[in-house]
Amino acid sequence: MPKITKRLVEAAEPKGRDRFIWCDELPGFGIRVFASGRCSYLIQYRHSGRTRRVTIGLHGPVTAEDARKAAKGLLGRVAQGEDPAEEKATNRAAMTVTELCDAYLVAADKGLIMGKGGRPKKARTLYVDRGRIERHIKPLLGSRRVRDLTSADVQRFVRDVQVGKTAAVVKTGLHGKAVVRGGAGTAARTVGLLGGILSYAKSETIIPANPVFGVKKPADNKRGRRLRPEEFHALGKALATGEASGEVWQATALIWLLALTGCRLSEILNLRWSEVDLDFCELRLEDSKEGASLRPLGARARAVLEALPSRQASTYVLPGIRGARRYGGQAHAMERFEEVSGVAGLGAHLLRHSFGSTAADLGYSESTIGAMLGHAGHTVTSLYIHHLDEVLIDAADRTAEAVWQAMQTGAGPAMRRRRGAAGQQEAATAETVPRQVPTPP
Incomplete structure (x- = not known):
């Protein structure tokens, strides 16, 4: 029998079913190679005429050396007449x-x-x-x-x-x-x-079944409200007033970026300049809710980013007012602009949902909207961006332009989704025929 080492554990193969490999240096110490390929460390001993086993832990979180030390301690207790398996079972039964x-x-x-x-x-x-x-x-x-x-x-x-x-x-x-x-x-x-x-x-074999299964959960009251054109306009006027009256630029830029990109709050707050690619009209988010994600930037959103202070000032697009951390005054900023604009429930989710709803008004499909917003199952990665970037950038540009126009004039999107074959053809054309991205204002 071989000595249990890191190299041996990582080279062990299940051979179609669970198998055990025992250490020749420390009798009773071994590994269990599961059919899935994962390995766990364990000890095996006899107590009161019965063969007992105690699992020490999975390889990875537990190293071979740590497992060997734990095995020596457990086998030492066995030599003194103790039964670690029974004690472990008792502790599990009593766990709160x-x-x-x-x-x-x-x-x-x-x-x-x-x-x-x-x-x-x-x-x-x-x-x-x-x-x-x-x-x-x-x-x-x-x-x-x-x-x-x-x-x-x-x-x-x-x-x-x-x-x-x-x-x-x-x-x-x-x-x-x-x-x-x-x-x-x-x-x-x-x-x-x-x-x-x-x-x-x-x-972990602490319980035989999960008692949560079958339990009735209350409806989660998912928020579905979107901004109406007049609310967009009121928010746009509030932002203009704030910019003119000395509001901190991070607060107004935050709301503009949320409204014109549909990004999540954390994605904008944690956004770094290294993730902004203005040349290719993209945000290359390293760590969004769905992992690494690429988001298209419309011209209006790019214009906001281009107008921000020099990148040399901070690695964050929205730096803190003091120090090197990211901006942290978002909660109070939302409260101030909610009061000034009169838009009830103003928040990042409302702006994100309104961006997606505006895209739907323009005739874009669920998959295109999902890719713009970074929804699960629709997240765009670098593997596909060469096929979709022009389409998505065009969609993001049209959507951001419609949002910006609503915030400036209170007018809704110029193109509404239509029913029937004509509407489907118009939506398909909007998604498959990209147009030249306009110069940012």
Whole structure:
């Protein structure tokens, strides 16, 4: 039998089914090669006439040397008459929801919890997860044993979050605070996270089944409102007034870019000059919600970027007012412009949805709009950009121009989507015959 080393583990093959390889240097220590190709470290021993196994961890997060040290400790306890497998099973049976959540977050920090597209969850996603765990899951379910949770308990948890049982004002830092609210949307998203945590528990054999399955979730109240032409105009006048009255340029530029690109708030706030390609009319986002993503820039959006202060001042397109960080006054800026313009609920999502709706008014298809907005399943990568850039840039240009005209004059898009064959032909022509991108104003 060979010695268990990093090289041996990485070269091990499943041969069509799970197989075990044992170490000749440390008897009882070995690896399990799964049919999928992944490997885990384990020990095997006999106790009270029975063969027992204890898994140490998966190769990758656990190295061969760390696994060997853990194996020596576990086998030493076996030599003293202990039964680590039984102790582990007892601990799992007694694990509380709080302990499970903590274990889940540790695994997520190591990149073992996958998010969208099979990629490890991002830091900002884990930040939100932690907030939901600390402010909703632990207060209502933290002391419960994981193995005792039932679907009825989870359904009660959903109702409690929905009616605001966990609502509170939580102090964050020296002067900050977080206002925790309930509601249907919060309940739906939090029980979704709970389902993921309990799926992790199932994969770790802590529970045999996930009690979240089958639980009824409240409607998430997805926001579908868009800006009307008169609201676009009111916002445009508010921005002009702000620029004339000394409003910080980062605030007005933020709203202009959101309105003229349809990008998410985080994509504009975190945008760096290295991701802006004005020559090819593109934003090459290195880390959007859907991963790396390419977005077309219309002429009006390019004009906003070209008018911003010199790039030598900061790596960020919208730098902070003080220091080298990105701009962080977006919340107060939205509140100020909402009050001045009278546009209720002004925010990044409303501007993004309005950009997409304007594109739909112009006759563009869902796939084209999805590519402009970076929707899941429609994200454009460098593999395809040579085939689609002119079409998408033309679409982004026409859409941004329509939004800009609405903000200047209150007029809606000049071309509305039409029904029937004539309308379909007009929409197809708009998407397949690019026109010359105009010179930015």
